[in-house]
Amino acid sequence: MGTSTRFRERVYAAVKRIPPGKVCTYKTIAQMLGCKAYRAVGGALRANKHPMIIPCHRVVCSDGRVGGYFGRKASAKKVKLLKGEGITITKGKVLGFGGVLWR
DNA sequence: CGCTTGACACCGT
DNA sequence: AACGGTGCCAAGC
Numbered sequence: 864m865g866t867s868t869r870f871r872e873r874v875y876a877a878v879k880r881i882p883p884g885k886v887c888t889y890k891t892i893a894q895m896l897g898c899k900a901y902r903a904v905g906g907a908l909r910a911n912k913h914p915m916i917i918p919c920h921r922v923v924c925s926d927g928r929v930g931g932y933f934g935r936k937a938s939a940k941k942v943k944l945l946k947g948e949g950i951t952i953t954k955g956k957v958l959g960f961g962g963v964l965w966r
Numbered sequence: 967c968g969c970t971t972g973a974c975a976c977c978g979t
Numbered sequence: 980a981a982c983g984g985t986g987c988c989a990a991g992c
Contacts, residue, residue, distance in 0.1 A: 868974080868989080870988090871989090886974095888974090890975065899975085899987050900974095900987060900988040901974040901975055901987065902972055902975085902986095902988065902989085902992045903990080904974080904975095905972065905973040905974060907973095907989080907990095909972080910990090911971055911973095912967085918989080919973080923973095924973090924974065925974075925975065925976095925990060926975085929973095930973055932973060933972075934973070938973085941973090942973090950978080965986095
């Protein structure tokens with residue numbers, strides 16, 4: 864494992880609870896942790912070395928845009944993973960965002 | 967200990 | 980709708 868911090872572990876714990884076919888936002892994760900560190904949440908996910916265990920592809924932007932993946936602003940891989948769970952992405956945004964939003 | 971960097975969010979224009 | 984500036988906060992140097 865890479866550098867382990869309490870903050871990151873809290874982020875990972877929250878992300879692991881997102882069920883397949885649903886998405887959550889960086890903002891919501893931060894709120895669950897009791898803070899507004901939206902960007903720090905992205906930073907924690909960027910450090911995630913176990914995407915198969917921590918489903919970070921289910922974390923998207925608050926306006927429905929897919930957001931980044933593995934340090935990149937955009938990723939076809941992230942879109943593919945989401946589509947594989949039944950989520951439709953149109954023009955880089957989650958279709959029916961409110962309906963697939965978890966929590 | 968201080969400055970910079972983000973896988974973001976929000977507001978004004 | 981699309982930019983651009985500002986704010987949030989952990990991590991890295």
